Amino acid sequence: MNLEKLTFGVGDRFAHQAKAQLRAFQQAALLGIDVTPVWNKSNREHGFVGSQPPSVKAAAEKAVKDLGWTGAWHVDADHINLSTVGPFLDCSDFFTIDVADFIGDAVADSDINAFVDGHGELIGELQLPGMESSHNVDRDFVTRVARQYLGACKAAGEIYRHIADIKGENNFIAEVSMDETDSPQTPPELLVILAALADEKIQLQTIAPKFTGRFNKGVDYVGDVDQFRREFHEDLAVIAEAIQRYGLPSNLKLSVHSGSDKFSIYPAIREAIQTKGVGVHLKTAGTTWLEELIGLAEAGGDGLELTKEIYAYSLDHIDELCTPYASVIDIQRDDLPPAAEVATWDGEKLAGTIRHIPDDPRFNANVRQLLHVAFKVAAKQGSRYLDLLNANEAIVGEQVTRNLLDRHMKPLFLG
Incomplete structure (x- = not known):
């Protein structure tokens, strides 16, 4: 099973927007954008x-059948490990193997030395096509990187083999994720990591490193875009080299775990993949749950009232909601409007506050981030929330489709 060149990860926390999401892919196809949907949902989100x-x-499956979609599509077991993968095995064909928790785990000195001795090709000047400058790599550097990442690579191998034993090695797509960690991986570090993953015999089709900068949930990239551009180009060069050196799958590509809506880096990604003729996997393209709230707000009536109630509850329980996501949100609490003020707003103002259009004077990134992590508040509403989604399917679905197509696919692939 080979992953297509351009793939988009789309989440659907309440399993109500698959058709609206797929419509965006259909409309993109009419514009000449051949991009494959990958529906994803993590074990943590299922629990919430x-x-x-x-x-x-x-x-x-229902969306594909109802809309007559004839293209490829996938279901991603998002951020799984050995303890959580079981329930995903029968219903997923894409597995994001998350080994961030194993980074820095102790590995025997004998294993580290064996790895370094076995990869003398890593030592020396690293200068690849696409790199603006060379990198001097000595034995101490390779040893240090191996000490940091070899345990994570071995864990990835164990998880991969467990999946392969059950599904068959050619019946699924493997991604290895190392993005949910404190420090970004430099391009020379990425090459060492890919060598270690190749040693584990992982048929890796995407790799998700941590890039420089902040990838906060639901809002734009925070960091030096030019630095990201250089890093992205160099990572692509490293991947091309690793494919040649280590026999990794020829379609191996970068996966950007964006946390959604990283509009400012889309031009850098577009330029890089078009220049080099390679693909990309955007892990999270648009935050569907927030588009649901925007649609309910604009619908007025009970939908607007529930959206206001969710905001008020989230404001009162901000620590509880934000703690699990502390490393990927930056909320300025003083800039969150009081619930009493929001209660007076009409649907257009509330929708404009949440919708991610940065130059809209109504937009508030702090409100958006808070509501991004508040989806379990809606889950507690049970049928009330779901019934409102059904009653307002058209206006909610329009927000989902328009967001994916206009704010993600077009800028990333058309410019």
């Missing part, structure tokens, strides 16, 4: 909303 992994595949 009380769903089970098969529900993601079921919703995707």
Whole structure:
């Protein structure tokens, strides 16, 4: 099973927007954008909303059938490890193997020395096509990187083999994720990591490193865009080299775990993949749950009232909601409007506050981030929230489709 060149990860926490999401892919195809949907939902998100992994595949299958989609599509077991992968095995064909928790784990000196001795090609000047400057790599550097990442690579191998034993090695797509960690991996470090993953015999089709800068949930990139551009180009050069050196799959590509809506780096990604003729996997393209709230706000009536209630509850429980996401949100609490003020707003103002259009004077990134992590508040509403999604399907779905197509696919692939 080979992953297509351009792929978009789309989340659907309440399993109600698969058709609206797929419509964006259909409309993109009419514009000449051949991009494949990958529906994803993590074990943590399933736990928060009380769903089970098969529900993601079921919703995707229904959307594909109802809309007559004839292109490829996938279901991603998002950020799994050995203890959580079980329920995803029968209903997923894409597995994001998350080994961030194993970075820095102790590895025997004998294993580290064996790795370094076995990879003398890593030592020396690293100068690849696409790199603006060379990198001097000595034995101490390779040893230090191996000490930091070899345990994570071995863990990835163990998880990969467990999946392969059950599904068959050619029946799934493997991604290795190392993005949810404190420090970004430099291009020379990435080459060492890819060598270690190749040693584990992982048929790796995407790799998700941590890039420089902040990838906060639901809002734009925070960092030096020019530095990201250089890093992205150099990582692509490293991947091309690793494919040649280590026999990794020829379609191996970068995965950008964006946390959604990293508009300012889209031009850098577009330029790089078009120049080099390579693909990319954007892990999270648009935050569907927030588009649901925007649609409910604009619908008025009970939808608007529930959106206001969710905001008021989130404001009162901000620490509880934000703690699990502390490393990927930056909320300026003084800039959050009081619930009493929001209660007086009409649907257009509330929708404009949440919708991610940075130059809209109504937009408030702090409100958006808070509501991004508040989806389990809606889950507690049970049928009330879901019934409102059904009653307002058209206006909610329009927000989901327009967001994916106009704010993600067009800028990333058309410019």
